[in-house]
Amino acid sequence: MPAIHELEKIAAQVRRDVLRMVHAVQSGHPGGALGATEFMVALYFEIMNHRPDNFTMEGSDEDLFFLSNGHLSAAWYSVLARSGYFNIQELSTFRKLNSRLQGHPATAEGIPGVRIASGSLGQGLSVSIGAAVSKKLNGDKGLVFTLMGDGEMDEGQIWEASMYAAGKKVDNLIATIDNNGQQIDGPTDKVMPLGSLKNKWEAFGWDVIEMPGNDMTIVVEGLNNARQRCGKGKPVAIIMHSEMGHGVDFMAGTHHWHGVPPDNDQLARALAQLEESLGDY
DSSP, X not given: OOOHHHHHHHHHHHHHHHHHHHHHHTOSOHHHHHHTHHHHHHIIIIIOOOOGGGOXXXXXXXXXXXXXXXXXXXXXXXXXXXXXXXXXXXXGGTTOTTOSSOXXXXXXXXXXXXXXXXXXXXXXXXXXXXXXXXXXXXXXXOOEEEEEESGGGGOHHHHHHHHHHHHTTOTTEEEEEEOOSEETTEEHXXXXXXXXXXXXXXXXXXXXXXEESSOHXXXXXXXXXXXXXTTSSSOEEEEEEOOTTTTSTTTTTOGGGSSOOOOHHHHHHHHXXXXXXXXXX
16 A cells, blocks of 8 residues: 555645646636545545456445545546546546536446536435445445535535434445535635534434544544444544645635636646646646
C-alpha cells in the first residue's frame, strides 16, 4: 500500500486533474471536489478492497462506494482513472458531448466504477443502504461507503434513510458527511443552520466519528477506525471537517468556487501551487 507521502502526491495530481477538467470546458464544480480529494484518494488507494481491473455492477465480495453529492464528479473520475478503472486520457472528455464522463455521474454511458446516477441530492444514502442490506443477505463481507455533502443534510430523504439504517442494524455501512460549511448559495450556517451533526446522527442511532478532512494521515486513520467499528450493530457515520477549495489559496474556504471554473490566469496560478507527480493527462 502507498505510504502517506505517496498518497499526498496522488492527491496533488488529482487536484490538478480537477482544475484542468473544469477549465477545459468552463463548466463544473471545483470547490467541493478539491475539498474531498484526500478522502477519495485514501478510500481508493488505501482503504477499500476493490477490483479496478474487473469491474462489475454487482460488486460481489468487494467494497463499494457511492457518491451521493454527484457534482464532485471531477475528483471521482480522476481517482477512478488513476486507480485503474479506465484510461487517464479519457479525463480530457469531461463534460463534452457524447463523453462517458458526464457532469454528474450516470450509468447509461457504462463508465467503470459508477454504479448509480447521482447528483439529485439526498438519494445516495438510500442506495448505499440497499447495497449494504443486499450484501448482508448474500453473506458478502464487503463494506459499503458513501459520501454526502453537508448542504445535502437539508434533504429529508437523508434522515428517513438514516433512521432505517440504524433501526435495521445496517452495520456494514460507512457514510461520510463532507462538512465544509459551504453550499452553492452561501455558508450552511446562513442557508440552513445544521447545528451539531454529530449529535443529530448519534440521536438517529449511528456510531459517529469526527475527523479533519484535509490531513491525509488523519483521513486514513479515521477511515481505518470506521472499518473497525463495522459489524457491531450500528451503521457508522464520519463527520469530515474539510475546506472547500482546499489546496488552492484563492479558492479555499468560500462557496464562490462551488460551481465556477477558473479562467486561464486562475488556472495557471492554481496549478503553480500543486505538484505534478504522476503526469497530466
